Amino acid sequence: MLTSASSKSKAILICVGSELLRGKLNTHASHIARRLASIGLTLDEEHTVGDELGQITQAIRQGLNSYPIVFLSGGLGPTFDDISREAAAEATGCPLWRSKALMNGIKAKFRRAHFKMPDMNIRQADLLQGAEVIENRFGTAPGQWIKFSDSQVLVLFPGPPRELYPMLEDFVLPRLKRMYPRRPMAESHMHFVNVPESIIDSKVRPIIARAQKTPGVEVQFTILAQINLVDFDIFVSAAKLPLAQKVLARIEHEVRRASAGTWYGSNMDYPLEKVVGDLFRKRRASLALAESCTGGMLAARLTDIAGSSEFLQAGWVTYSNAAKVRDLGVPAQLIRAHGAVSEPVARAMAQGARKAAQTDVGLGITGIAGPGGGSPGKPVGLVYIALATEKRVSSQRFEFSGDRSSIRQRAVLAALDILRKI
Amino acid sequence: MLTSASSKSKAILICVGSELLRGKLNTHASHIARRLASIGLTLDEEHTVGDELGQITQAIRQGLNSYPIVFLSGGLGPTFDDISREAAAEATGCPLWRSKALMNGIKAKFRRAHFKMPDMNIRQADLLQGAEVIENRFGTAPGQWIKFSDSQVLVLFPGPPRELYPMLEDFVLPRLKRMYPRRPMAESHMHFVNVPESIIDSKVRPIIARAQKTPGVEVQFTILAQINLVDFDIFVSAAKLPLAQKVLARIEHEVRRASAGTWYGSNMDYPLEKVVGDLFRKRRASLALAESCTGGMLAARLTDIAGSSEFLQAGWVTYSNAAKVRDLGVPAQLIRAHGAVSEPVARAMAQGARKAAQTDVGLGITGIAGPGGGSPGKPVGLVYIALATEKRVSSQRFEFSGDRSSIRQRAVLAALDILRKI
Numbered sequence: 001m002l003t004s005a006s007s008k009s010k011a012i013l014i015c016v017g018s019e020l021l022r023g024k025l026n027t028h029a030s031h032i033a034r035r036l037a038s039i040g041l042t043l044d045e046e047h048t049v050g051d052e053l054g055q056i057t058q059a060i061r062q063g064l065n066s067y068p069i070v071f072l073s074g075g076l077g078p079t080f081d082d083i084s085r086e087a088a089a090e091a092t093g094c095p096l097w098r099s100k101a102l103m104n105g106i107k108a109k110f111r112r113a114h115f116k117m118p119d120m121n122i123r124q125a126d127l128l129q130g131a132e133v134i135e136n137r138f139g140t141a142p143g144q145w146i147k148f149s150d151s152q153v154l155v156l157f158p159g160p161p162r163e164l165y166p167m168l169e170d171f172v173l174p175r176l177k178r179m180y181p182r183r184p185m186a187e188s189h190m191h192f193v194n195v196p197e198s199i200i201d202s203k204v205r206p207i208i209a210r211a212q213k214t215p216g217v218e219v220q221f222t223i224l225a226q227i228n229l230v231d232f233d234i235f236v237s238a239a240k241l242p243l244a245q246k247v248l249a250r251i252e253h254e255v256r257r258a259s260a261g262t263w264y265g266s267n268m269d270y271p272l273e274k275v276v277g278d279l280f281r282k283r284r285a286s287l288a289l290a291e292s293c294t295g296g297m298l299a300a301r302l303t304d305i306a307g308s309s310e311f312l313q314a315g316w317v318t319y320s321n322a323a324k325v326r327d328l329g330v331p332a333q334l335i336r337a338h339g340a341v342s343e344p345v346a347r348a349m350a351q352g353a354r355k356a357a358q359t360d361v362g363l364g365i366t367g368i369a370g371p372g373g374g375s376p377g378k379p380v381g382l383v384y385i386a387l388a389t390e391k392r393v394s395s396q397r398f399e400f401s402g403d404r405s406s407i408r409q410r411a412v413l414a415a416l417d418i419l420r421k422i
Numbered sequence: 423m424l425t426s427a428s429s430k431s432k433a434i435l436i437c438v439g440s441e442l443l444r445g446k447l448n449t450h451a452s453h454i455a456r457r458l459a460s461i462g463l464t465l466d467e468e469h470t471v472g473d474e475l476g477q478i479t480q481a482i483r484q485g486l487n488s489y490p491i492v493f494l495s496g497g498l499g500p501t502f503d504d505i506s507r508e509a510a511a512e513a514t515g516c517p518l519w520r521s522k523a524l525m526n527g528i529k530a531k532f533r534r535a536h537f538k539m540p541d542m543n544i545r546q547a548d549l550l551q552g553a554e555v556i557e558n559r560f561g562t563a564p565g566q567w568i569k570f571s572d573s574q575v576l577v578l579f580p581g582p583p584r585e586l587y588p589m590l591e592d593f594v595l596p597r598l599k600r601m602y603p604r605r606p607m608a609e610s611h612m613h614f615v616n617v618p619e620s621i622i623d624s625k626v627r628p629i630i631a632r633a634q635k636t637p638g639v640e641v642q643f644t645i646l647a648q649i650n651l652v653d654f655d656i657f658v659s660a661a662k663l664p665l666a667q668k669v670l671a672r673i674e675h676e677v678r679r680a681s682a683g684t685w686y687g688s689n690m691d692y693p694l695e696k697v698v699g700d701l702f703r704k705r706r707a708s709l710a711l712a713e714s715c716t717g718g719m720l721a722a723r724l725t726d727i728a729g730s731s732e733f734l735q736a737g738w739v740t741y742s743n744a745a746k747v748r749d750l751g752v753p754a755q756l757i758r759a760h761g762a763v764s765e766p767v768a769r770a771m772a773q774g775a776r777k778a779a780q781t782d783v784g785l786g787i788t789g790i791a792g793p794g795g796g797s798p799g800k801p802v803g804l805v806y807i808a809l810a811t812e813k814r815v816s817s818q819r820f821e822f823s824g825d826r827s828s829i830r831q832r833a834v835l836a837a838l839d840i841l842r843k844i
Contacts, residue, residue: 021465023456023644023655027447029470034445043443045477046470048451055467079624222445233445289739295725296718299739303717306793306826308741314749315739317711317721323736323779327749357745371728404728 010042010180011069014059016084017159018050020074027161028073032168034222039173040182040237041069042220051075056087060154064091068152069176074159076141078121085126085144088156094128094146102133106140131156134171139163145171150179183218184241186248188266190255192230193417194410195262203258204232211236211251217243219251227402227409229272264420272416273301279420280311280361287419288357289315290328290349292340293367293383297412314357318349328352328364339378341366346384347393354388361422362388365415369404383411387418432463432602434489436481438496438506439581440472449583450495454590456644461595462604462659463491464642473497478509482576486513490574491598496581498563500543507548507566510578516550516568524555528562553578556593561585567593575601605640606663608670610688612677614652615839616832617684625680626654633658633673639665641673649824649831651694686842694838695723701842702733702783709841710779711737712750712771714762715789715805719834736779740771750774750786761800763788768806769815776810783844784810787837791826805833809840 013032020026026048033043044067049055056075063070075084089096103125110117124141127133134143134155141158148154155172157164204223212219217238224231234251238244256263265275280287289299289312299315302308316327321340324330330348338344346364354362367383374380379399386395396418400410435454442448448470455465466489471477478497485492497506511518525547532539546563549555556565556577563580570576577594579586626645634641639660646653656673660666678685687697702709711721711734721737724730738749743762746752752770760766768786776784789805796802801821808817818840822832 019645021451021455021468022459023452023646023653025449025452025646029443030445030447033443037444044472046443046468048468050466081627223441224445224447231445291718293725294722295730295734296713296721296737296739297725299718300716300722303715303719303739303741304827304830306791308717312717312739313742314745315718315737315741317718317725317734317737317739319725319731319737320735327736327778356749369728405726408726 010044010067011036011071012045012047012063012067013043014056014063014070014072015046015048015159016051016056016072016074016087017048018081020048021050028164030224031161031165032071034224034233035168035173036176037220037222037233037235038187039177039180040185040218040220040235041176041180051081051083053083053087053090056084057090060088060091064148064152064154068180070152070154071157072155073157073164076124076143076156076158078118078124078140080120082123084156085123085128088144088146088154089128092128092146092148092154094130096126096128098122099125099127099133102127102142105142109140128156134167136163137166143167143171145175153179183237183239184244185235185237186241186244187233187235188248188252189268189270190232190234190252190263191265191270191272192232192259192262193264193272193413194228195230195259204255207251207254207258208234211247214247217247219247227406228413264417271305272413272420274305276416276419277302277305277308277311279422281307285311285361286313286357286359287311288313288353288359288362290324290353290362290364291315291317292319292324292349292365293369294365294408294411294415295319297408298363298365298415301412301416313359314353316353316356324349324352328356341368341378341382341384343384343386343395343397346386347388347395350386350388350395351393360389361419363415363419364388365411367398367400367407367411369407369411371404381407383407383414385411385415385418387422389422432489433458433465433491433493434467434469434485435465436478436485436492436494437468437470437581438473438478438494438509439470440503442470442496443472450586452646453583453587454493456646456655457590457595458598459642459644459655459657460609461599461602462607462640462642462657463598463602473503473505475505475509475512478506479512482510482513486570486574486576490602492574492576493579494577495579495586498546498565498578498580500540500546500562502542504545506578507545507550510566510568510576511550514550514568514570514576516552518548518550520544521547521549521555524549524564527564531562550578556589558585559588565589565593567597572601605659605661606666607657607659608663608666609655609657610670610674611690611692612654612656612674612685613687613692613694614654614681614684615686615694615835616650617652617681626677629673629676629680630656633669636669639669641669649828650835686839693727694835694842696727698838698841699724699727699730699733701844703729707733707783708735708779708781709733710735710775710781710784712746712775712784712786713737713739714741714746714771714787715791716787716830716833716837717741719830720785720787720837723834723838735781736775738775738778746771746774750778763790763800763804763806765806765808765817765819768808769810769817772808772810772817773815782811783841785837785841786810787833789820789822789829789833791829791833793826803829805829805836807833807837807840809844811844 029046131144144156349364370380553566566578658670771786792802
């Protein structure tokens with residue numbers, strides 16, 4: 001069926017579901033692109049269509065005309081508007097048949113959950129001729145793997161991420177790896193903090209483009225950016241692993257130099273809060289937090305990592321001046337003289353938290369998250385972060401841009417960055 | 423150019439950018455779908471392609487063949503891989519010309535930011551013949567509005583949401599409203615908490631489907647779901663407003679009945695933390711929080727709303743038992759006898775927070791977020807939430823499913839739900 005694929009085009013993702021065109025957020029392309037890159041494949045196109053037989057059929061047909069790997073997600077449920085199976089049959093010419101084994105499996109799933117299988121779920125046992133079943137451990141809709149040739153495959157996935165992701169991981173990626181064997185590959189997962197995404201975009205792309213010109217080497221990358229945080233994955237393959245590693249090392253070196261101190265690690269799955277947690281645990285140090293404008297966000301972030309109780313002894317959300325005085329021992333006179341958002345108060349908060357919780361380190365944050373509360377001398381976005389240890393107290397002044405939520409998030413990241421640099 | 427549009431097909435969105443196929447999350451379809459629905463239009467298809475002239479050109483051509491409204495986002499920047507303008511010229515046959523006025527405007531923007539305009543930015547002054555310029559208040563790439571007939575338009579947007587969204591709001595939506603005038607419309611924005619999305623999907627769709635059969639009435643809806651939270655927008659239009667309102671009221675009534683107490687409001691932009699905040703402010707009541715397993719997430723959520731300092735007096739993150747005893751006055755004996763995750767400790771935390779901060783209401787959360795720490799009697803996901811007021815202390819036991827992050831989020835939502843029901 002493949003009529004016009006170039007050697008570089010690899011995969012298309014077709015997302016089926018009217019809800020995806022009615023406001024529901026779709027994260028499949030982001031996830032699948034990153035997972036494909038990990039085995040040296042690329043996602044080259046994504047297409048979202050509603051629950052309409054004609055639309056789905058046409059999308060599959062077009063996909064099979066141009067791509068060796070066609071993923072489809074959604075429309076495998078039991079209700080009348082779940083019609084991806086029928087569309088796939090129509091587009092490929094492979095008729096549907098009802099698998100008794102599959103039907104019994106679905107019935108058994110319902111039995112285990114103490115439900116009777118509704119009649120409509122029978123349709124989930126319909127398989128395309130020649131399809132292999134992809135087991136769904138987290139739902140009733142099985143996936144289907146239909147291999148047309150040594151180089152072309154159509155994969156039907158259910159829509160929910162918690163069902164799709166394990167099927168991709170356990171069944172699909174290992175097979176694709178065998179179908180499209182890669183040369184030895186070196187990979188890196190670089191993380192950056194307090195860097196605008198546009199800087200990474202503008203500085204990293206030319207570095208990659210240069211590396212891609214190295215003879216005999218293939219370079220792939222994915223970027224995932226949140227506010228002031230960028231994850232950058234690089235995959236380099238070559239005939240011999242040392243060459244791939246050499247090119248990767250050069251890319252990493254250039255990217256680190258271009259990103260001026262914002263790089264903080266290259267492990268897989270390495271959020272900044274984990275870096276801080278690992279650091280405190282390794283040093284057996286304890287931490288107390290006093291948050292004003294971030295209102296508990298920093299504590300929430302650190303406790304998102306399991307095991308944070310080993311070092312995070314206590315946190316205070318001292319939104320009111322009274323709480324700052326009562327719980328942290330900030331002198332009321334200090335607040336009167338300098339205002340609650342000031343360097344001296346941030347320092348007193350850090351010291352107060354450290355003292356009250358008897359920890360090695362105390363951190364205090366006070367700022368103006370807005371939208372109200374700003375003034376010419378103290379604009380919205382002004383944030384002080386102070387760090388107290390046994391020996392000394394330090395503090396930093398920031399002026400963050402953006403709305404209330406961005407300012408708060410940037411303050412939390414800046415605080416994590418200060419903690420990791422201790 | 424429109425060759426095959428059905429009367430119901432309205433808009434397609436073409437997203438351009440290889441980064442969208444390299445892991446970057448794309449939220450345009452979700453946002454644009456909801457904004458189109460607000461003026462009675464639908465998004466019927468979304469298509470993401472890389473920075474390749476052929477791919478972009480083909481996508482625009484296909485879009486114009488089938489849809490009266492074709493949106494394109496991305497590829498309007500100044501660099502060599504920004505080629506959406508060229509693709510649009512090729513697909514439509516409208517040649518590009520360089521607008522001197524536009525060029526001067528872009529130069530002026532750079533001057534105001536104290537930069538010299540790089541030569542490559544000149545390309546951003548290239549306009550399709552017949553295009554109107556859409557001013558970009560937050561970046562250098564202007565948008566373009568190319569109207570081919572009274573019923574067909576191609577709109578070029580820059581990719582960044584903070585540039586695209588205002589252009590959509592200020593320029594595009596008002597014009598589309600005039601191009602496709604709607605009959606009178608009634609709308610509702612329903613919010614639900616602690617409800618799995620699948621329930622809303624399965625119960626709400628049939629209600630909408632029934633309403634859509636009412637003669638002379640058009641019903642549109644969008645759904646946006648996060649963990650245990652669902653926003654459901656409904657738009658009903660008819661020749662006369664009273665009929666639209668009547669049908670809308672019936673839908674709302676049926677949906678509220680089907681959602682059994684999980685509905686909490688129908689205002690636009692009404693997150694649960696705002697409901698709680700409004701309630702506390704209206705009653706001039708004050709609140710103190712004691713969080714263990716949620717580690718500050720509840721405080722962070724409440725303080726995300728500006729003005730929360732009026733009622734949220736203090737928050738404690740008492741991850742350690744020592745902090746529970748020292749800061750909240752939880753009897754050490756109680757922790758020894760029942761464990762830190764227990765109903766008596768949750769109650770003592772709520773009372774302790776209320777007493778220490780001298781507030782009207784105190785709330786305590788303790789639980790096992792996992793992945794470790796569970797036991798047969800106290801499984802991962804077990805959470806106690808207690809509420810203390812002057813007159814009484816109440817508490818609830820929950821067993822939440824999911825991973826650490828989901829359990830924590832569900833606990834926060836359950837706590838907000840308890841606060842709003844006071």
